[in-house]
Amino acid sequence: LNFDGEKIISPLDADGKVINNIKISGLTRTHESVIYQELLIRKDKIFKSGDYLESVIRIKNLTLFYRVETKIYLVEDNRVTVHFHLLDRWTxxxxxxxxxxxxxxxxxxxxxxxxxxxxxxxxxxxxxxxxxxxxxxxxxxxxxxxxxxxxxxxxxxxxxxxxxxxxxxxxxxxxxxxxxxxxxxxxxxxxxxxxxxxxxxxxxxxxxxxxxxxxxxxxxxxxxxxxxxxxxxxxxxxxxxxxxxxxxxxxxxxxxxxxxxxxxxxxxxxxxxxxxxxxxxxxxxxxxxxxxxxxxxxxxxxxxxxxxxxxxxxxxxxxxxxxxxxxxxxxxxxxxxxxxxxxxxxxxxxxxxxxxxxxxxxxxxxxxxxxxxxxxxxxxxxxxxxxxxxxxxxxxxxxxxxxxxxxx
Missing domain, CATH: 2.40.160.50 (membrane protein fhac: a member of the omp85/tpsb transporter family)
Structure with missing residues (x-):
């Protein structure tokens, strides 16, 4: 569970559920728009584990971050929140x-x-x-x-x-x-x-x-x-x-x-x-x-x-x-x-x-x-x-x- 009591689930468990929200944290230099244009997942769309994993690969391949952490939270029976925590490198x-x-x-x-x-x-x-x-x-x-x-x-x-x-x-x-x-x-x-x-x-x-x-x-x-x-x-x-x-x-x-x-x-x-x-x-x-x-x-x-x-x-x-x-x-x-x-x-x-x-x-x-x-x-x-x-x-x-x- 996270601090809000939401359960962390795997990408396979999230398959077929609706994406309630996409959160991005940790950025100090990079604009969030850079991250969003790499994502294949969208808010209020159906979560697909393949699209999610490809999005993570794309973010890592930018080579702009020395730490890339992702979590998926179950917020309701059929809705999930995807959280990306990214720490910028000096570029x-x-x-x-x-x-x-x-x-x-x-x-x-x-x-x-x-x-x-x-x-x-x-x-x-x-x-x-x-x-x-x-x-x-x-x-x-x-x-x-x-x-x-x-x-x-x-x-x-x-x-x-x-x-x-x-x-x-x-x-x-x-x-x-x-x-x-x-x-x-x-x-x-x-x-x-x-x-x-x-x-x-x-x-x-x-x-x-x-x-x-x-x-x-x-x-x-x-x-x-x-x-x-x-x-x-x-x-x-x-x-x-x-x-x-x-x-x-x-x-x-x-x-x-x-x-x-x-x-x-x-x-x-x-x-x-x-x-x-x-x-x-x-x-x-x-x-x-x-x-x-x-x-x-x-x-x-x-x-x-x-x-x-x-x-x-x-x-x-x-x-x-x-x-x-x-x-x-x-x-x-x-x-x-x-x-x-x-x-x-x-x-x-x-x-x-x-x-x-x-x-x-x-x-x-x-x-x-x-x-x-x-x-x-x-x-x-x-x-x-x-x-x-x-x-x-x-x-x-x-x-x-x-x-x-x-x-x-």
Whole structure:
């Protein structure tokens, strides 16, 4: 019983009864309208346990609350009250993303807000430096456009990146610098809880040069004939289909999500690329969370600059950043995350992982490793990651990597 003498009942026991009232308590920043637009249940309508459970999942997947508690009270023989007690996370967070690994140093500073004015709108600004070269980005997202399950994302960025070209002995055989001003608009609609369809348009004003290269890279380029340094203006419409859903309960993830993205670059150097990505997560006993990520990529690009560059920073830990170039790739990452400490303020996870990369040139590389994660339920997107990776190749040495987010 609650303090009013009302009996607490299960969702199955509430099936078929009339919803007398929906109460929301505990909110300090988030507007109640954000919660109501996630609910499939309504006042004075028939209670359905399936709709109720889906509503709870939707609220948790907002990732705005460090505590989500729900109760159903029997107020009359045929009427129930549904109570949601929600405690807000801190969502205005400075961006401080530092990554080391693969011979590269990545630093990012900025500010991100996942709940602007308590309306669940999202925005961010960041400055990034990768190997001494600066980039900037600005983005805004409306996840519930017109109060429907439609997401609108608008972003603009100015980025400069250096790429080294390596041979099989990991010797530098060239390099290039890409400077790109990009503008992107993306619209995605949720048709069913497991089906999302999106369409986007990206405009790129790109230039290629040797501006930030080392002397060794420039000398190596003199022996190459396959590098073009002419500017390019590229318009890239793209489609994205998402099947499945990942469900979040604090730092524990469950479910499956598959995504196909098709991009067609139109302009000075047209090409087509396709990326098929899959994520699987399982909850196991003893606060263990197992994750598997599988990605497949293909591009028809002839220019070296537009091909896939894969390496230790984001693909296969223990190798150099962008060490591998390919038209096609298959990437598989496995992690087992075991929560050693799990409190309101601090969660400490021990991780064992395996990274694998298969390239179109009949080459494959792998690494094994272990690490720790330090997270906080109270602060959105806060986390520290330390990984120690051992490449399964004699010519590569074990290395330590660090980041302020999960690997995947």
């Amino acid at each position: 205005l967070v400075p961006i401080f993303d530092v990554r080391t690994g693969g011979g590269s140093k990545y630093i990012s500073f900025g500010l991100t807000e996942r709940n602007i004015l308590g309306r669940y709108q999202q925005g961010s600004f960041s400055w990034t430096q990768l190997d001494g070269v600066n980039s900037y980005s600005l983005q805004w997202t409306e996840p519930r456009l017109l109060k429907r399950r439609i997401m609108l994302n608008i972003s603009a960025s100015s980025s400069t990146r250096n790429y080294s070209l390596y041979d099989d002995k990991v010797e530098i055989i060239g390099g290039f610098t890409i400077k790109s001003n990009s503008y992107l608009v993306y619209l995605q609609k949720e048709f069913l809880w497991w089906l999302f369809w999106g369409v986007g348009l990206e405009l790129n004003d790109t230039s290629f040069s040797e501006k930030h290269l080392t002397k060794k890279q420039k000398l190596a380029n003199e022996k190459r004939s396959d590098l073009s340094f002419k500017p390019a203006n590229v318009t890239t419409p793209f489609l994205k289909l998402t099947l499945g859903r990942l469900n979040y309960d604090q730092f524990f993830i469950s479910g499956y999500q598959s995504q196909v993205q098709l991009r067609k670059a139109i302009g000075d150097d047209p090409f087509l690329d396709l990326i098929f990505s899959n994520k699987f997560f399982w909850l196991l006993p003893f606060s263990s969370n197992v994750g598997l990520q599988v990605k497949v990529g293909y591009t028809s690009a002839d220019l070296i600059q537009y091909q896939f560059y894969l390496g230790g920073l984001s693909h296969v830990r223990g190798y150099l950043n962008n060490q591998f170039m390919s038209h096609k790739f298959l990437q598989a990452n496995f992690e087992n995350r075991l929560a050693l400490i799990n409190t309101t303020w601090i969660t400490l996870q021990h991780v064992v992982f395996s990274d694998n990369l298969f390239l179109s040139e009949k080459k494959s590389v792998s690494s094994l490793g272990t690490g720790i994660r330090i997270r906080s339920r109270r602060i959105t997107n806060f986390g520290l990651r330390f990984d120690y990776a051992v490449p399964l190749e004699d010519k590569m040495k074990a290395s330590l990597s660090f980041r302020v987010k999960q690997f995947f």
